[in-house]
Amino acid sequence: MTDSFRSATGRKLISRASAGELGVVGHFVVDADERRIAALVVGRGKKAQLVDWAQVSGFGPDAVMVIDDGALRAPVGDREQAAADGRLDLIGKRVLTEQGNALGVLDDVIFDASTGAVAMLRIGDRDIPAASLLGSGPYAVVLDATQDPAP
Amino acid sequence: MTASQINGLPVVTVRGGDDIAEVRDVIYDPEAGRLVGLTLNKRGFFAGRRREVLPADAIHAIGRDAVMVMDESSLTAPEDAPSDVGHPATERNVIGDDVLTEGGRSLGVVRDLAVLVGSAGEVVGYQIDKAGGGHGYIPLPAQLAVSGAALVVPDVTEEFVRDDLVGLGAAVDEFRSRLGLE
Numbered sequence: 001m002t003d004s005f006r007s008a009t010g011r012k013l014i015s016r017a018s019a020g021e022l023g024v025v026g027h028f029v030v031d032a033d034e035r036r037i038a039a040l041v042v043g044r045g046k047k048a049q050l051v052d053w054a055q056v057s058g059f060g061p062d063a064v065m066v067i068d069d070g071a072l073r074a075p076v077g078d079r080e081q082a083a084a085d086g087r088l089d090l091i092g093k094r095v096l097t098e099q100g101n102a103l104g105v106l107d108d109v110i111f112d113a114s115t116g117a118v119a120m121l122r123i124g125d126r127d128i129p130a131a132s133l134l135g136s137g138p139y140a141v142v143l144d145a146t147q148d149p150a151p
Numbered sequence: 152m153t154a155s156q157i158n159g160l161p162v163v164t165v166r167g168g169d170d171i172a173e174v175r176d177v178i179y180d181p182e183a184g185r186l187v188g189l190t191l192n193k194r195g196f197f198a199g200r201r202r203e204v205l206p207a208d209a210i211h212a213i214g215r216d217a218v219m220v221m222d223e224s225s226l227t228a229p230e231d232a233p234s235d236v237g238h239p240a241t242e243r244n245v246i247g248d249d250v251l252t253e254g255g256r257s258l259g260v261v262r263d264l265a266v267l268v269g270s271a272g273e274v275v276g277y278q279i280d281k282a283g284g285g286h287g288y289i290p291l292p293a294q295l296a297v298s299g300a301a302l303v304v305p306d307v308t309e310e311f312v313r314d315d316l317v318g319l320g321a322a323v324d325e326f327r328s329r330l331g332l333e
Contacts, residue, residue, distance in 0.1 A: 137168025
């Protein structure tokens with residue numbers, strides 16, 4: 001079943017073990033090399049915590065189920081801290097091709113809720129296959145040459 | 152695009168999606184007819200010059216919106232860069248040079264470089280202030296000799312003066328084939 005970053009943002013995070021609510025999905029951290037969700041960011045600012053995708057036991061339409069209350073962890077290292085701070089959030093980020101030409105702003109990401117694999121990147125009314133994703137970071141999402149606008 | 156449009160562009164890593172520098176100036180080799188590299192500023196207003204340079208062979212592509220590099224290691228200390236990038240000669244600028252045909256006709260004065268979008272810095276022509284007024288573009292490789300004051304181009308160049316970059320793009324191939332270059 002596919003889901004999207006925009007529609008999943010704000011969804012409850014529930015511990016399968018305790019049935020307790022641990023927070024809500026703030027945004028997503030994507031591993032551009034693997035083209036899949038690496039982690040979810042829960043909360044904002046200094047209190048933001050991460051949930052590794054491996055801790056997600058069921059990404060459902062009404063709640064995101066995690067294994068237990070220990071699924072939440074603090075960010076480790078510069079890149080995870082940047083992620084927790086929201087600087088790596090893909091939504092709203094400028095999109096460049098590897099040729100250095102802008103395509104617009106990333107509006108949404110379509111993913112497989114059972115595996116966390118990114119399927120499509122939505123820019124305006126265009127859906128671009130995740131295979132074109134080369135990298136992402138604080139400044140831009142970078143796509144391969146097949147997405148370059150004609151000169 | 153023109154070389155002056157490259158100045159100020161962010162330098163962005165393909166893998167990291169990070170803006171690690173911005174272009175301060177282009178370094179052009181008029182004899183070779185290509186960019187040999189870029190000098191850099193730090194990102195942000197008043198952030199100042201970056202010591203490292205970006206040699207042409209470390210440029211992934213120059214686009215309208217960014218200069219792309221693979222990663223931070225593409226930036227090179229001046230002493231480790233080719234000497235024409237690390238220590239560029241100051242008198243090799245062609246901007247302001249008079250463009251003279253072999254027959255001794257002035258086509259105008261060099262105003263800017265025309266750079267192929269998406270390339271690593273291929274210069275395909277010059278933007279000129281035409282002798283008769285207005286701007287135009289002439290294709291490269293064109294000059295036979297270049298000094299600090301003038302560059303000499305084949306007589307046929309006069310037939311390939313174009314009004315815009317789109318026209319130049321179409322003219323370059325025909326121009327080169329007329330000169331027996333391709």
